[in-house]
Amino acid sequence: MASCSSSFEAPSSILIIGSGVFGLSTAYELCKNDIFKNTSITLVDRQPFPAPDSSSIDTSRIVRADYASAPYSRLAAAAQNLWRTTFAPQHYHENGLCITASGPEQKYVSESLANVQSLATCKIEVLKNSEDIKRVTGIEKAFEDACGSLGYVNWSSGWVDAEGAMRWLRSEVEKFNRVCFITGTVTRLIIDHTTQTVSGVRLKDSTPLVADLTILAAGAWTPSLLDMRGIAKATGQILVYLPVTPTEQANLQHRPTLLNLSTGLFLLPPHNNLLKTARHGHGYTNPTTIPHPESASPSATLTVSLPSYHTVADSPVPPEGLHAARTFLASVHPSLATPSRPFAWSRVCWYLDTRSGDFIIDHHPDYKGLFVATGGNGHAFKFLPVLGDMVVKCLTGKIPEDFCGLWEWPRERVAEEEWKGDGSRGGPVGMVLGEEMVRAVSRL
Numbered sequence: 001m002a003s004c005s006s007s008f009e010a011p012s013s014i015l016i017i018g019s020g021v022f023g024l025s026t027a028y029e030l031c032k033n034d035i036f037k038n039t040s041i042t043l044v045d046r047q048p049f050p051a052p053d054s055s056s057i058d059t060s061r062i063v064r065a066d067y068a069s070a071p072y073s074r075l076a077a078a079a080q081n082l083w084r085t086t087f088a089p090q091h092y093h094e095n096g097l098c099i100t101a102s103g104p105e106q107k108y109v110s111e112s113l114a115n116v117q118s119l120a121t122c123k124i125e126v127l128k129n130s131e132d133i134k135r136v137t138g139i140e141k142a143f144e145d146a147c148g149s150l151g152y153v154n155w156s157s158g159w160v161d162a163e164g165a166m167r168w169l170r171s172e173v174e175k176f177n178r179v180c181f182i183t184g185t186v187t188r189l190i191i192d193h194t195t196q197t198v199s200g201v202r203l204k205d206s207t208p209l210v211a212d213l214t215i216l217a218a219g220a221w222t223p224s225l226l227d228m229r230g231i232a233k234a235t236g237q238i239l240v241y242l243p244v245t246p247t248e249q250a251n252l253q254h255r256p257t258l259l260n261l262s263t264g265l266f267l268l269p270p271h272n273n274l275l276k277t278a279r280h281g282h283g284y285t286n287p288t289t290i291p292h293p294e295s296a297s298p299s300a301t302l303t304v305s306l307p308s309y310h311t312v313a314d315s316p317v318p319p320e321g322l323h324a325a326r327t328f329l330a331s332v333h334p335s336l337a338t339p340s341r342p343f344a345w346s347r348v349c350w351y352l353d354t355r356s357g358d359f360i361i362d363h364h365p366d367y368k369g370l371f372v373a374t375g376g377n378g379h380a381f382k383f384l385p386v387l388g389d390m391v392v393k394c395l396t397g398k399i400p401e402d403f404c405g406l407w408e409w410p411r412e413r414v415a416e417e418e419w420k421g422d423g424s425r426g427g428p429v430g431m432v433l434g435e436e437m438v439r440a441v442s443r444l
């Protein structure tokens with residue numbers, strides 16, 4: 001594959017911040033890649049592995065090549081080949097994905113359909129109405145507002161047990177015996193403003209961790225360590241889990257995931273007697289004022305959206321989100337969603353969104369010694385088998401042509417109201433987490 005290339009010399013030490021899909025897959029690739037055979041590698045995370053409140057740890061993540069963007073579609077197909085064969089295949093399930101819409105998001109659905117059809121390896125069935133959607137997904141009611149009015153099912157898509165796959169990868173990394181894993185919260189990058197160089201990080205207890213190259217892969221927390229205003233922001237997304245009986249599980253477990261892009265709501269097949277519903281939407285922001293991460297002045301602050309909590313037990317879903325999930329379930333599976341069946345648990349899980357929906361995998365334009373690998377935008381997990389390779393390619397200046405420019409640090413900062421996203425998000429816009437937590441819920 002052609003690439004945009006530049007010369008690169010391996011640093012003697014690399015420090016990775018964050019043990020999610022970006023950070024851990026990068027550590028894996030650095031261990032495998034001969035260029036880094038003399039490089040010491042350290043990975044620091046604020047939580048012992050696996051960090052339960054990170055984006056990368058959950059019961060499931062959709063694995064799909066169903067993208068409106070052809071490069072992502074091709075990369076996802078390459079990742080999928082590895083999920084099927086050598087990369088934690090025991091955690092991968094190929095149930096299919098039924099992707100639908102009933103509004104402007106149909107554009108994403110039709111572009112995605114064209115891309116997967118051009119892959120020629122996907123088994124696709126076009127669905128012309130909600131009855132077709134009901135037939136393939138096994139939902140009880142074909143209510144268009146909930147299940148979408150048209151779409152297609154890609155029987156070659158699937159889902160993966162996210163925590164299982166991450167545990168598998170962690171043990172693969174450990175086998176190299178090369179990575180020093182540290183549990184500690186990074187409070188600041190160590191920045192020399194005279195030379196514009198980052199030389200590592202400082203932990204909460206003031207311990208410095210020094211490295212020639214720091215790779216920032218802190219997911220939705222990245223804006224707490226770097227000024228990302230106009231570049232990336234954390235948005236909270238809902239996850240709810242409903243217990244189901246073994247019979248209900250048996251009825252639904254081989255059905256495809258239903259993803260309605262117009263509402264953002266989706267339903268994964270039940271696993272371990274839990275049915276998961278989530279929303280791939282515009283999410284909640286959580287404006288937070290923090291010390292300016294790049295300023296030398298201790299009094300400088302900035303306000304950015306950040307995850308609202310520090311433990312997973314402390315991440316309640318606002319009433320609006322619980323209501324949306326319950327209504328969706330009641331519309332498609334009335335027998336499951338009776339009010340007397342409470343959710344087993346729920347959680348707000350945080351995306352790091354960029355204005356185009358593209359990842360940011362690039363050297364920081366202003367600071368030597370700093371590389372950024374983040375901006376998952378709610379769709380990075382499926383790339384786990386290939387992501388570290390892509391990060392190392394970008395690090396070493398061998399960016400595959402498909403992605404030249406796409407993952408660059410943006411040249412300008414753009415007001416968040418003007419972000420267009422990737423066209424895959426539906427549902428309510430402009431919700432602020434704190435406001436939704438206290439909003440009256442008389443309609444529930």
Ligand SMILES: Cc1cc2nc3c(=O)[nH]c(=O)nc-3n(C[C@H](O)[C@H](O)[C@H](O)COP(=O)(O)OP(=O)(O)OC[C@H]3O[C@@H](n4cnc5c(N)ncnc54)[C@H](O)[C@@H]3O)c2cc1C
Binds near residue numbers: 219
């Ligand atoms: C609800 C939800 C559903 C999703 N569904 C899908 C899907 O179906 N398919 C798909 O492909 N993708 C999906 N995604 C997206 C995917 O899970 C994310 O894009 C991906 O996991 C992001 O990985 P990350 O490494 O950027 O962040 P994370 O996994 O959050 O990792 C960041 C790590 O950094 C650590 N950290 C943060 N701050 C500090 C600090 N100051 N010091 C030290 N460590 C720190 C954190 O503890 C964490 O472990 C979904 C995401 C969510 C939230």
